[in-house]
Amino acid sequence: MQTTRAIVYLDKFWKNFKMIRERIGPDRHICVPVKADAYGHGAAAIARASLAAGASSLAVAKTEEGAALREAGIDAPVLLFSQPLPVEIPEIIKHRLIPLVSDGEFAAMLDKAAGAAGIRLPVHLKIDTGMGRMGCPFHEAPAVASQIAACTALEYAGTATHLAAADSAAVDDRAYTERQIARFNEALDGIRAAGLNPGIVHAANSGAIILHPGAWFDMVRPGILLYGYKTVEETEAGLTLPPLRVEPVMELRTTVVFVKQVKKGETISYGRTWAAPQDTEIAVLSVGYADGLPRLASNRWQAFIGGKAYPLAGRICMDQCMADLGPASGVRRWDEAVLFGGPAPDAADLARLIGTIPYEITCNINKRVPRVYEEF
Numbered sequence: 001m002q003t004t005r006a007i008v009y010l011d012k013f014w015k016n017f018k019m020i021r022e023r024i025g026p027d028r029h030i031c032v033p034v035k036a037d038a039y040g041h042g043a044a045a046i047a048r049a050s051l052a053a054g055a056s057s058l059a060v061a062k063t064e065e066g067a068a069l070r071e072a073g074i075d076a077p078v079l080l081f082s083q084p085l086p087v088e089i090p091e092i093i094k095h096r097l098i099p100l101v102s103d104g105e106f107a108a109m110l111d112k113a114a115g116a117a118g119i120r121l122p123v124h125l126k127i128d129t130g131m132g133r134m135g136c137p138f139h140e141a142p143a144v145a146s147q148i149a150a151c152t153a154l155e156y157a158g159t160a161t162h163l164a165a166a167d168s169a170a171v172d173d174r175a176y177t178e179r180q181i182a183r184f185n186e187a188l189d190g191i192r193a194a195g196l197n198p199g200i201v202h203a204a205n206s207g208a209i210i211l212h213p214g215a216w217f218d219m220v221r222p223g224i225l226l227y228g229y230k231t232v233e234e235t236e237a238g239l240t241l242p243p244l245r246v247e248p249v250m251e252l253r254t255t256v257v258f259v260k261q262v263k264k265g266e267t268i269s270y271g272r273t274w275a276a277p278q279d280t281e282i283a284v285l286s287v288g289y290a291d292g293l294p295r296l297a298s299n300r301w302q303a304f305i306g307g308k309a310y311p312l313a314g315r316i317c318m319d320q321c322m323a324d325l326g327p328a329s330g331v332r333r334w335d336e337a338v339l340f341g342g343p344a345p346d347a348a349d350l351a352r353l354i355g356t357i358p359y360e361i362t363c364n365i366n367k368r369v370p371r372v373y374e375e376f
Protein backbone atom coordinates (compact mmCIF):
# COMPACT_ATOMS: atom_id res chain seq x y z
CA MET A 1 0.00 0.00 0.00
CA GLN A 2 1.28 3.46 -0.86
CA THR A 3 1.87 5.94 1.94
CA THR A 4 -0.45 8.55 0.37
CA ARG A 5 -3.94 7.70 -0.93
CA ALA A 6 -7.00 9.54 -2.12
CA ILE A 7 -9.99 7.74 -0.66
CA VAL A 8 -13.07 8.11 -2.88
CA TYR A 9 -16.37 7.25 -1.19
CA LEU A 10 -18.69 5.99 -3.91
CA ASP A 11 -21.60 5.74 -1.49
CA LYS A 12 -21.38 9.50 -0.94
CA PHE A 13 -21.22 10.03 -4.70
CA TRP A 14 -24.38 7.98 -5.16
CA LYS A 15 -26.14 9.94 -2.40
CA ASN A 16 -25.17 13.20 -4.08
CA PHE A 17 -26.53 11.89 -7.39
CA LYS A 18 -29.78 10.91 -5.68
CA MET A 19 -30.12 14.38 -4.14
CA ILE A 20 -29.75 15.97 -7.57
CA ARG A 21 -32.24 13.53 -9.07
CA GLU A 22 -34.76 14.42 -6.39
CA ARG A 23 -34.20 18.12 -7.06
CA ILE A 24 -34.70 18.05 -10.84
CA GLY A 25 -37.37 15.34 -11.00
CA PRO A 26 -37.47 11.92 -12.68
CA ASP A 27 -37.87 12.99 -16.31
CA ARG A 28 -34.74 15.06 -16.92
CA HIS A 29 -31.46 13.54 -18.00
CA ILE A 30 -28.23 13.87 -16.02
CA CYS A 31 -24.94 14.19 -17.87
CA VAL A 32 -21.96 13.65 -15.56
CA PRO A 33 -18.76 15.54 -16.41
CA VAL A 34 -15.79 13.22 -15.88
CA LYS A 35 -13.29 15.60 -17.45
CA ALA A 36 -9.98 16.23 -15.65
CA ASP A 37 -10.05 12.62 -14.41
CA ALA A 38 -13.49 13.22 -12.88
CA TYR A 39 -12.24 16.31 -11.05
CA GLY A 40 -9.42 14.18 -9.68
CA HIS A 41 -11.62 11.32 -8.48
CA GLY A 42 -10.81 8.85 -11.28
CA ALA A 43 -12.71 9.05 -14.56
CA ALA A 44 -13.37 5.38 -15.27
CA ALA A 45 -14.59 4.52 -11.76
CA ILE A 46 -16.77 7.63 -11.52
CA ALA A 47 -18.16 6.99 -15.02
CA ARG A 48 -19.22 3.50 -13.99
CA ALA A 49 -20.72 4.77 -10.74
CA SER A 50 -22.60 7.49 -12.61
CA LEU A 51 -24.11 5.10 -15.13
CA ALA A 52 -25.08 2.68 -12.36
CA ALA A 53 -26.82 5.58 -10.59
CA GLY A 54 -28.81 6.47 -13.71
CA ALA A 55 -26.76 9.02 -15.68
CA SER A 56 -27.72 9.10 -19.34
CA SER A 57 -24.38 10.39 -20.60
CA LEU A 58 -20.89 11.51 -19.62
CA ALA A 59 -18.82 14.51 -20.65
CA VAL A 60 -15.13 15.18 -21.20
CA ALA A 61 -13.05 18.17 -22.26
CA LYS A 62 -10.37 16.42 -24.31
CA THR A 63 -10.57 13.85 -27.07
CA GLU A 64 -8.03 11.68 -25.27
CA GLU A 65 -10.24 11.66 -22.16
CA GLY A 66 -13.08 10.25 -24.24
CA ALA A 67 -10.74 7.69 -25.82
CA ALA A 68 -9.64 6.57 -22.34
CA LEU A 69 -13.26 5.94 -21.35
CA ARG A 70 -13.78 3.79 -24.43
CA GLU A 71 -10.56 1.89 -23.71
CA ALA A 72 -11.90 1.28 -20.18
CA GLY A 73 -14.94 -0.43 -21.73
CA ILE A 74 -17.43 2.38 -21.18
CA ASP A 75 -19.97 2.46 -24.00
CA ALA A 76 -22.32 5.28 -22.90
CA PRO A 77 -22.76 8.52 -24.88
CA VAL A 78 -19.82 10.87 -24.24
CA LEU A 79 -20.08 14.59 -24.96
CA LEU A 80 -16.92 16.46 -25.93
CA PHE A 81 -17.18 19.93 -24.36
CA SER A 82 -14.07 21.71 -25.64
CA GLN A 83 -13.04 22.60 -29.20
CA PRO A 84 -10.78 19.86 -30.63
CA LEU A 85 -8.21 20.36 -33.36
CA PRO A 86 -9.02 19.16 -36.88
CA VAL A 87 -6.39 16.41 -36.57
CA GLU A 88 -8.44 14.93 -33.71
CA ILE A 89 -11.54 14.35 -35.85
CA PRO A 90 -10.60 10.74 -36.77
CA GLU A 91 -10.31 9.92 -33.05
CA ILE A 92 -13.69 11.56 -32.38
CA ILE A 93 -15.24 9.33 -35.02
CA LYS A 94 -13.35 6.21 -33.94
CA HIS A 95 -14.45 6.57 -30.31
CA ARG A 96 -18.00 7.77 -31.09
CA LEU A 97 -17.67 11.01 -29.15
CA ILE A 98 -20.38 13.69 -29.44
CA PRO A 99 -18.71 17.05 -30.08
CA LEU A 100 -20.19 20.45 -29.29
CA VAL A 101 -20.12 22.54 -32.46
CA SER A 102 -19.96 26.36 -32.48
CA ASP A 103 -19.68 27.17 -36.17
CA GLY A 104 -20.38 25.97 -39.70
CA GLU A 105 -16.70 25.55 -40.56
CA PHE A 106 -16.12 22.87 -37.94
CA ALA A 107 -19.47 21.27 -38.74
CA ALA A 108 -18.35 20.92 -42.37
CA MET A 109 -15.07 19.29 -41.28
CA LEU A 110 -16.94 16.77 -39.14
CA ASP A 111 -19.45 16.13 -41.91
CA LYS A 112 -16.76 15.36 -44.46
CA ALA A 113 -14.90 12.99 -42.15
CA ALA A 114 -18.06 11.25 -40.94
CA GLY A 115 -19.25 10.82 -44.51
CA ALA A 116 -15.92 9.29 -45.51
CA ALA A 117 -16.21 6.90 -42.56
CA GLY A 118 -19.73 5.93 -43.56
CA ILE A 119 -21.32 6.95 -40.26
CA ARG A 120 -23.79 9.54 -39.01
CA LEU A 121 -22.15 11.51 -36.20
CA PRO A 122 -24.31 13.12 -33.48
CA VAL A 123 -23.34 16.69 -32.56
CA HIS A 124 -24.70 19.35 -30.22
CA LEU A 125 -24.87 23.02 -31.16
CA LYS A 126 -23.09 25.25 -28.61
CA ILE A 127 -24.53 28.76 -28.18
CA ASP A 128 -22.76 31.63 -26.41
CA THR A 129 -25.36 33.47 -24.35
CA GLY A 130 -22.90 35.39 -22.20
CA MET A 131 -20.04 33.15 -21.10
CA GLY A 132 -17.82 34.77 -23.73
CA ARG A 133 -16.03 31.55 -24.52
CA MET A 134 -17.03 28.87 -27.05
CA GLY A 135 -20.32 28.96 -28.91
CA CYS A 136 -21.99 30.85 -31.74
CA PRO A 137 -23.62 34.21 -30.91
CA PHE A 138 -27.15 33.50 -29.70
CA HIS A 139 -28.74 35.57 -32.47
CA GLU A 140 -26.88 33.49 -35.09
CA ALA A 141 -27.95 30.15 -33.60
CA PRO A 142 -30.77 29.43 -36.13
CA ALA A 143 -28.38 29.92 -39.04
CA VAL A 144 -25.68 27.67 -37.54
CA ALA A 145 -28.31 25.08 -36.61
CA SER A 146 -29.45 25.10 -40.24
CA GLN A 147 -25.86 24.55 -41.39
CA ILE A 148 -25.58 21.53 -39.08
CA ALA A 149 -28.95 20.15 -40.18
CA ALA A 150 -27.86 20.43 -43.83
CA CYS A 151 -24.87 18.16 -43.21
CA THR A 152 -25.82 14.72 -44.48
CA ALA A 153 -23.40 12.83 -42.21
CA LEU A 154 -24.23 14.75 -39.01
CA GLU A 155 -27.16 14.28 -36.64
CA TYR A 156 -28.29 17.48 -34.96
CA ALA A 157 -28.82 15.82 -31.58
CA GLY A 158 -28.74 18.62 -29.01
CA THR A 159 -28.35 22.29 -28.16
CA ALA A 160 -26.37 23.70 -25.25
CA THR A 161 -25.13 26.82 -23.55
CA HIS A 162 -22.94 27.49 -20.53
CA LEU A 163 -23.82 29.83 -17.65
CA ALA A 164 -21.15 32.20 -16.41
CA ALA A 165 -22.41 33.18 -12.94
CA ALA A 166 -25.05 30.62 -12.00
CA ASP A 167 -23.25 29.81 -8.75
CA SER A 168 -23.61 33.33 -7.38
CA ALA A 169 -26.49 34.60 -5.26
CA ALA A 170 -25.57 38.25 -5.88
CA VAL A 171 -28.48 40.18 -7.35
CA ASP A 172 -26.52 41.29 -10.43
CA ASP A 173 -25.23 37.79 -11.11
CA ARG A 174 -28.66 36.21 -10.73
CA ALA A 175 -30.07 38.78 -13.15
CA TYR A 176 -27.22 38.05 -15.59
CA THR A 177 -27.97 34.33 -15.43
CA GLU A 178 -31.65 34.98 -16.09
CA ARG A 179 -30.66 37.07 -19.13
CA GLN A 180 -28.54 34.18 -20.36
CA ILE A 181 -31.49 31.82 -19.96
CA ALA A 182 -33.74 34.27 -21.82
CA ARG A 183 -31.22 34.55 -24.67
CA PHE A 184 -31.00 30.77 -24.84
CA ASN A 185 -34.77 30.48 -25.03
CA GLU A 186 -34.81 33.13 -27.76
CA ALA A 187 -32.25 31.11 -29.73
CA LEU A 188 -34.26 27.92 -29.24
CA ASP A 189 -37.41 29.65 -30.46
CA GLY A 190 -35.53 30.78 -33.56
CA ILE A 191 -34.25 27.26 -34.20
CA ARG A 192 -37.74 25.82 -33.92
CA ALA A 193 -39.16 28.60 -36.10
CA ALA A 194 -36.68 27.52 -38.77
CA GLY A 195 -38.37 24.12 -38.73
CA LEU A 196 -35.59 22.38 -36.78
CA ASN A 197 -35.69 20.19 -33.70
CA PRO A 198 -32.98 21.38 -31.24
CA GLY A 199 -32.68 17.88 -29.81
CA ILE A 200 -31.80 17.48 -26.15
CA VAL A 201 -31.50 20.96 -24.60
CA HIS A 202 -29.09 21.60 -21.73
CA ALA A 203 -27.63 24.54 -19.85
CA ALA A 204 -27.58 23.90 -16.09
CA ASN A 205 -24.30 23.42 -14.27
CA SER A 206 -24.08 22.87 -10.50
CA GLY A 207 -24.95 26.46 -9.61
CA ALA A 208 -28.00 26.48 -11.87
CA ILE A 209 -29.25 23.22 -10.38
CA ILE A 210 -29.21 24.97 -7.00
CA LEU A 211 -30.53 28.42 -7.93
CA HIS A 212 -32.10 28.47 -11.41
CA PRO A 213 -34.84 25.91 -12.17
CA GLY A 214 -35.52 27.75 -15.43
CA ALA A 215 -32.17 26.47 -16.71
CA TRP A 216 -32.89 22.77 -16.17
CA PHE A 217 -34.44 22.14 -19.65
CA ASP A 218 -34.07 18.49 -20.79
CA MET A 219 -30.75 17.70 -19.11
CA VAL A 220 -28.47 19.04 -16.37
CA ARG A 221 -24.69 18.81 -16.08
CA PRO A 222 -23.72 18.69 -12.38
CA GLY A 223 -19.98 18.89 -11.88
CA ILE A 224 -18.59 19.87 -8.49
CA LEU A 225 -21.99 19.27 -6.87
CA LEU A 226 -21.70 15.53 -7.52
CA TYR A 227 -18.28 15.53 -5.89
CA GLY A 228 -19.73 17.05 -2.74
CA TYR A 229 -19.28 20.81 -2.88
CA LYS A 230 -21.85 23.60 -3.07
CA THR A 231 -20.57 26.97 -4.19
CA VAL A 232 -23.80 28.70 -3.14
CA GLU A 233 -26.71 28.03 -0.78
CA GLU A 234 -30.40 28.42 -1.61
CA THR A 235 -30.90 30.62 1.42
CA GLU A 236 -28.37 33.15 0.10
CA ALA A 237 -30.74 33.84 -2.78
CA GLY A 238 -33.88 33.74 -0.65
CA LEU A 239 -35.21 30.65 -2.42
CA THR A 240 -37.85 28.45 -0.83
CA LEU A 241 -36.45 25.28 -2.43
CA PRO A 242 -35.38 22.73 0.19
CA PRO A 243 -31.61 22.87 0.56
CA LEU A 244 -29.70 20.35 -1.51
CA ARG A 245 -27.42 18.40 0.84
CA VAL A 246 -24.26 16.88 -0.61
CA GLU A 247 -21.17 15.36 0.99
CA PRO A 248 -17.52 15.59 -0.13
CA VAL A 249 -16.48 12.39 -1.88
CA MET A 250 -12.69 12.55 -1.53
CA GLU A 251 -10.41 12.25 1.48
CA LEU A 252 -6.63 12.67 1.25
CA ARG A 253 -4.68 10.41 3.60
CA THR A 254 -0.98 9.89 4.15
CA THR A 255 1.39 8.32 6.66
CA VAL A 256 3.70 9.57 9.39
CA VAL A 257 7.03 8.24 8.15
CA PHE A 258 9.31 9.79 10.79
CA VAL A 259 9.05 11.45 14.21
CA LYS A 260 11.89 13.59 15.53
CA GLN A 261 12.67 15.74 18.56
CA VAL A 262 13.25 19.44 17.87
CA LYS A 263 14.60 22.00 20.32
CA LYS A 264 13.05 25.42 20.86
CA GLY A 265 14.24 27.84 18.18
CA GLU A 266 15.24 25.18 15.65
CA THR A 267 13.87 25.73 12.14
CA ILE A 268 12.04 23.38 9.81
CA SER A 269 12.10 23.02 5.99
CA TYR A 270 13.13 25.26 3.11
CA GLY A 271 13.59 28.95 3.77
CA ARG A 272 13.51 28.45 7.57
CA THR A 273 10.00 29.95 7.72
CA TRP A 274 9.04 28.10 10.91
CA ALA A 275 10.90 27.94 14.21
CA ALA A 276 9.88 25.74 17.12
CA PRO A 277 8.23 27.86 19.85
CA GLN A 278 9.19 25.20 22.42
CA ASP A 279 10.89 21.83 22.63
CA THR A 280 8.59 19.71 20.51
CA GLU A 281 8.18 16.70 18.24
CA ILE A 282 7.90 16.97 14.47
CA ALA A 283 6.12 14.43 12.30
CA VAL A 284 7.30 14.00 8.73
CA LEU A 285 4.37 13.17 6.44
CA SER A 286 4.79 11.46 3.09
CA VAL A 287 2.82 14.01 1.03
CA GLY A 288 3.86 17.20 -0.72
CA TYR A 289 2.96 19.64 -3.45
CA ALA A 290 3.82 17.08 -6.15
CA ASP A 291 0.97 15.01 -4.75
CA GLY A 292 -1.37 18.00 -4.88
CA LEU A 293 -1.10 19.46 -1.38
CA PRO A 294 -0.81 23.20 -2.16
CA ARG A 295 2.47 24.84 -1.19
CA LEU A 296 0.42 27.94 -0.34
CA ALA A 297 -0.93 26.00 2.65
CA SER A 298 2.52 25.97 4.27
CA ASN A 299 2.38 27.03 7.94
CA ARG A 300 -1.39 27.58 7.57
CA TRP A 301 -3.03 24.16 7.32
CA GLN A 302 -3.05 21.09 9.55
CA ALA A 303 -2.96 17.31 9.53
CA PHE A 304 -5.38 15.19 11.54
CA ILE A 305 -3.66 12.29 13.29
CA GLY A 306 -5.63 10.11 15.66
CA GLY A 307 -8.55 12.51 15.33
CA LYS A 308 -6.54 15.53 16.53
CA ALA A 309 -5.34 18.50 14.46
CA TYR A 310 -1.62 19.28 14.31
CA PRO A 311 -0.43 22.43 12.48
CA LEU A 312 1.86 22.08 9.50
CA ALA A 313 5.34 23.35 10.27
CA GLY A 314 7.52 24.91 7.61
CA ARG A 315 7.16 24.97 3.86
CA ILE A 316 5.46 22.07 2.15
CA CYS A 317 8.09 20.24 0.08
CA MET A 318 7.67 18.42 -3.21
CA ASP A 319 7.21 15.01 -1.57
CA GLN A 320 6.89 15.65 2.15
CA CYS A 321 5.57 18.04 4.74
CA MET A 322 5.96 18.35 8.49
CA ALA A 323 3.55 18.79 11.38
CA ASP A 324 4.21 20.14 14.87
CA LEU A 325 3.06 17.48 17.34
CA GLY A 326 3.87 19.35 20.53
CA PRO A 327 5.93 17.86 23.37
CA ALA A 328 3.85 14.77 24.22
CA SER A 329 1.33 13.90 21.51
CA GLY A 330 1.61 10.14 21.52
CA VAL A 331 1.78 10.11 17.72
CA ARG A 332 3.93 7.29 16.42
CA ARG A 333 5.73 6.50 13.22
CA TRP A 334 3.46 4.79 10.65
CA ASP A 335 0.31 6.41 12.07
CA GLU A 336 -2.20 7.56 9.48
CA ALA A 337 -2.75 11.28 8.84
CA VAL A 338 -5.65 12.96 7.04
CA LEU A 339 -5.00 16.18 5.11
CA PHE A 340 -8.57 16.90 4.02
CA GLY A 341 -11.93 15.16 4.08
CA GLY A 342 -13.28 12.67 6.58
CA PRO A 343 -12.40 13.83 10.11
CA ALA A 344 -10.46 16.82 8.74
CA PRO A 345 -11.77 20.02 7.14
CA ASP A 346 -12.67 19.40 3.50
CA ALA A 347 -11.26 20.64 0.19
CA ALA A 348 -13.54 23.68 0.27
CA ASP A 349 -12.00 24.78 3.57
CA LEU A 350 -8.50 24.33 2.17
CA ALA A 351 -9.52 26.22 -0.97
CA ARG A 352 -10.86 29.17 1.04
CA LEU A 353 -7.63 29.31 3.03
CA ILE A 354 -5.46 29.75 -0.05
CA GLY A 355 -7.90 31.77 -2.15
CA THR A 356 -9.03 29.23 -4.72
CA ILE A 357 -11.95 26.83 -5.35
CA PRO A 358 -12.43 23.18 -4.33
CA TYR A 359 -12.34 22.13 -8.00
CA GLU A 360 -8.64 23.08 -8.11
CA ILE A 361 -7.83 21.18 -4.92
CA THR A 362 -9.33 17.86 -6.05
CA CYS A 363 -8.20 18.21 -9.68
CA ASN A 364 -4.61 18.78 -8.55
CA ILE A 365 -4.28 15.51 -6.65
CA ASN A 366 -1.57 13.94 -8.77
CA LYS A 367 -2.01 10.68 -10.63
CA ARG A 368 0.86 9.21 -8.62
CA VAL A 369 -1.55 9.22 -5.67
CA PRO A 370 -3.61 6.02 -5.97
CA ARG A 371 -7.39 6.32 -5.77
CA VAL A 372 -8.93 3.85 -3.35
CA TYR A 373 -12.67 3.34 -3.84
CA GLU A 374 -14.78 2.54 -0.83
CA GLU A 375 -18.48 1.76 -0.44
CA PHE A 376 -20.29 1.61 2.87
